[in-house]
Amino acid sequence: MARTAEKVRELVGEDPDLRDVLADLVESEDELRWRDVKGDLTSGQWGRLLQKDILVEGDDGFRFADPSGVREGLESASGEELSTAPEDVDDEETSWSTYDKAAAVATVGLFAGYSFGPVRNIIGSVMDVFLGPLDAILPFYAVIVLLAVLTGLYSTILQGNLMNMDKMGAYQERMKDIQDRQKAAKERGDDEALDRIREEQMDAMGDQLGMFKEQFRPMVWIMLITIPVFLWMYWKILPGAAGQIVGTEPDRIVMPILGSVESWRTGVIGPLQAWILWYILASISFSQIIRKALNIQTTPTS
Template identity: 55%
Template sequence: MARTAPKVERLAEDGEAMTDALSTVLAAAEENGTVTWSDVSDDLTSGEWGRLIESGLLIDADGEGFVIDDPDGVREALEESDAAPSDDDEDSGWSKWDKLAGLATLGLFAGYSMTSVRDVIAGDFIDIFLGPLNDMLPFYAVILVLAIITGTTSTILQDNLMDMSGMGDHQEKMEDLKERRKAAKERDDQEALDRLEEEQMELMTDQMGMFKQQFRPMVWIMLVNIPLFLWLYWIVFGAGVDASPVITLPIFGEVEAWSNSVAGPVQAWIVWYFLCSLSFTQIIRKALNVETTPTG
């Protein structure tokens, strides 16, 4: 079924006539055990018959006709195709809230270069919530807590806003396309190659939509992370941090001040944040069973 569904979906994209043709051939094959062109020639065109063979759903039965490869999977995929809405732009596109989040994120970037904006965001707003935490804990522990918060929110947002299974299906379609193109070249079928070229262009268009979808959770992640980062920056370079206790970083050794550069121009507080974030984000993803790589 894993490889059957994408094949049926591609046929469905060619129009309802192709899914009807597949249903007709499936019914004939189940009734007779095998199916030949003469069995269904009254119900579908030779082009549709050839397309079914090319798709890999209709395979040769050792010269005794043809059979449907994975008939149960084909039947299930046809049912899902009939039930699925014809337009999924709402799922793959950006809603008005996504666009508003994007605009807000662009506004937050101003805090990195404009002190007045940073003071308002970090000092007048975020410090209300994080100031008491900073009073209770040493600064390295504050950074650790914020790394856990940002790692958790990032993981949850990615899990809810990114369709990894859809990306996996897209990769599977590309692999299947390569196999069919190779087979068409071997039999020197120029008509099939032209059709596959058009299909590849459609998949490339879909891929652009995938990239757009991947960027969607990043907007919300930055909307959460940037204010926290601005607050850390404001504390280190504005409000000031108590120098005690001093942290000893792996590889870099003892750090005298959080604003010190320890890895080229990268300062100690940034290095410590990323060490905490990378470590705990992996743990959080495992704990929540969140996949961040394409799955089929």
């Protein structure tokens, strides 16, 4: 409670207009969303409440992490003269769990399979236990399409569940608010306001790190699953690969738009091989369909 009260006192010291708004919002029993409070709060104020962890993610929006601490901070802020120079404390904590970090390490290790044969063979052999039967009953182009659909499905689900779109939207809104105020201050030649906005802009650089964390977290899990699938396809079409079976490499392959190509390893767009292009086209196409069908949002709200 003491730490929350201190944060509230600092924020109200920087922005006295925030006192009355916080006093009203903290009494609300409903969770808060940016679209509901943007008439009372600026995007900069909303972003600061998130950055300081005064607001935390709830079930359907955001809630006060410590309402009692907020009330205590507001009461003390009303009865004392506050310094406008807050303590320089980094309150932002990573949202990555131990499992997220372990997944990131494992993903880096999987990248070795692209250039290191023994790693590629191990991953390919393990994945072939699960994907080999599929390859035995379907032509390879159909296997690629099916894998593109599956990877697109779990990629969309992971992005929708692991990325905090409201928080990312608040980050973007805060930066836009700073840029707009900076532009207005330049136009009216207000050097004093420009200095204050530049200081706020430097303080907001932590928001960029927060956005990066939010965006990269689902990518770690997506790559952890996608890289082994991708390596299995690569392992299958390599000349003389241990897992290569009859039918994987037909005499000629007919692809949409590009027409007939000699093999899956043929470069069709520069060094981009036919099998990679076929996978990319299928993945992009079906990912869009899946997002629409499941109504999953993968872009920040504002």
